[in-house]
Amino acid sequence: MLTLPTLASLLLLAVPRAVYADPCVSFDVDFNLLAFGFNGKDYNAGKQDSWTSGSATDITASGRPPFDGANTTCYLAQFFNAVYVLNGDKANPSDIYIYDAAKKSWSTQKTTTGNFDPSDFKTILDHDTNVFYAISHGEMYSLDMGEKTAAQSDALSWEDVQTTPYGNDYDPVMALAQNHIHFIGVPNVPAGSADIFVIHFSFFQPQSQSYGGATFPASHGETASFFQSEGVQQEFAFIPDDGSMTYVINVENNSTSTLAGPTSKDPKAQYAASITALVQLDSTGAVSFIPYTQGDASTNSAAKWASVAALPAVAPASSGSASATGASATGASAAGTAPAGTRLPASSTASGSGSSSTGGAAAGSNGAFANAANFGGLASALLAALAFLQ
Ligand SMILES: *[C@@H]1O[C@H](CO)[C@@H](O)[C@H](O)[C@H]1NC(C)=O
Ligand SMILES: *[C@@H]1O[C@H](CO)[C@@H](O)[C@H](O)[C@H]1NC(C)=O
Numbered sequence: 125m126l127t128l129p130t131l132a133s134l135l136l137l138a139v140p141r142a143v144y145a146d147p148c149v150s151f152d153v154d155f156n157l158l159a160f161g162f163n164g165k166d167y168n169a170g171k172q173d174s175w176t177s178g179s180a181t182d183i184t185a186s187g188r189p190p191f192d193g194a195n196t197t198c199y200l201a202q203f204f205n206a207v208y209v210l211n212g213d214k215a216n217p218s219d220i221y222i223y224d225a226a227k228k229s230w231s232t233q234k235t236t237t238g239n240f241d242p243s244d245f246k247t248i249l250d251h252d253t254n255v256f257y258a259i260s261h262g263e264m265y266s267l268d269m270g271e272k273t274a275a276q277s278d279a280l281s282w283e284d285v286q287t288t289p290y291g292n293d294y295d296p297v298m299a300l301a302q303n304h305i306h307f308i309g310v311p312n313v314p315a316g317s318a319d320i321f322v323i324h325f326s327f328f329q330p331q332s333q334s335y336g337g338a339t340f341p342a343s344h345g346e347t348a349s350f351f352q353s354e355g356v357q358q359e360f361a362f363i364p365d366d367g368s369m370t371y372v373i374n375v376e377n378n379s380t381s382t383l384a385g386p387t388s389k390d391p392k393a394q395y396a397a398s399i400t401a402l403v404q405l406d407s408t409g410a411v412s413f414i415p416y417t418q419g420d421a422s423t424n425s426a427a428k429w430a431s432v433a434a435l436p437a438v439a440p441a442s443s444g445s446a447s448a449t450g451a452s453a454t455g456a457s458a459a460g461t462a463p464a465g466t467r468l469p470a471s472s473t474a475s476g477s478g479s480s481s482t483g484g485a486a487a488g489s490n491g492a493f494a495n496a497a498n499f500g501g502l503a504s505a506l507l508a509a510l511a512f513l514q
């Protein structure tokens with residue numbers, strides 16, 4: 125396995141006007157954490173027990189999306205060990221890139237969008253049917269991925285399912301569990317309740333469903349469904365935009381429990397869940413996770429968020445152009461730390477000299493890169509420090 129300790133150098137990158145590309149995180153069927161579009165590369169960060177101290181494997185392969193767009197999202201098709209990437213290619217926003225996690229290969233599925241707007245939607249991938257259900261401008265659409273681990277030559281179609289009862293102004297917060305899509309923050313639906321779309325009957329249930337226990341707010345937020353080792357999801361996490369708490373909604377017994385809110389309070393963060401962890405990718409590219417054990421409230425209430433240090437790290441860019449004032453790959457600096465992965469400016473250019481680091485504390489811990497940057501003054505804009513694998 126290729127490990128970060130084999131790195132040759134850190135490069136300091138000057139950052140002109142930042143145009144960010146969005147990475148995404150997902151899993152393969154063994155729940156290795158896959159991180160796509162991190163500084164032009166894709167990584168397998170391994171299983172959960174190695175996320176805080178292990179190393180990430182470069183899995184960058186040809187045919188991948190450029191990851192140069194905004195709002196990139198990715199979804200594991202658990203039955204097929206495939207990851208579907210939406211909005212991964214700015215020039216071709218309706219393309220769906222398919223990553224065959226077993227073969228480590230990519231293909232590009234063309235779609236026809238009809239009235240579906242690929243620049244403005246929310247979607248879930250239904251576990252059992254492998255159909256995307258998306259809401260865009262108050263309308264529900266579906267796209268059937270069949271059993272795909274690779275693209276077919278004919279385009280797939282986004283089909284218009286029906287108009288939602290929620291109105292055009294509702295910014296969808298949708299989560300999948302038990303073949304139902306749950307909608308939080310629907311107008312006039314109280315905190316602690318969700319509206320439901322029953323996939324198998326293509327039916328918007330007229331009554332809201334309430335969930336006992338902790339009361340989640342009727343607000344906008346992000347979601348991720350926890351997988352089961354087999355079968356459909358039964359629980360999903362809901363993280364309101366303020367990041368104050370993580371709610372876990374169980375749709376078997378209609379209850380709500382809580383986990384700590386993420387350390388990074390970021391309304392633009394994305395989330396992915398395995399069976400035993402919730403992972404956050406924030407808008408600076410930092411990846412962190414909280415362990416989760418279904419049915420074990422006391423373990424869950426004590427669980428803490430931790431950084432996924434196994435991913436290569438680069439410093440976040442802020443604005444303006446930057447000049448190097450130095451970077452050191454020492455393990456534990458508190459201030460000026462760089463996250464463990466970054467939405468890199470698309471147009472960054474290298475300046476400044478690399479420092480090579482092949483042993484000792486810096487290279488010995490992959491977490492070192494997560495703490496790599498310590499910049500001079502407030503005035504100097506942030507740099508991206510790029511860890512190269514070899
Ligand atoms: C990204 O999402 C935001 C919010 O939905 C939307 O306003 C914007 O147009 C999207 N950008 C692209 C390039 O799809
Ligand atoms: C939970 O909610 C679902 C959806 O409304 C409902 O079908 C189910 O009967 C409820 N389960 C329990 C145990 O109340």
Ligand SMILES: *[C@@H]1O[C@H](CO)[C@@H](O)[C@H](O)[C@H]1NC(C)=O
Nearest residue numbers: 374376377379418419420421
């Ligand atoms: C609902 O089921 C979950 C998962 O097994 C469990 O953690 C929770 O305690 C249950 N809640 C209630 C109210 O029975």
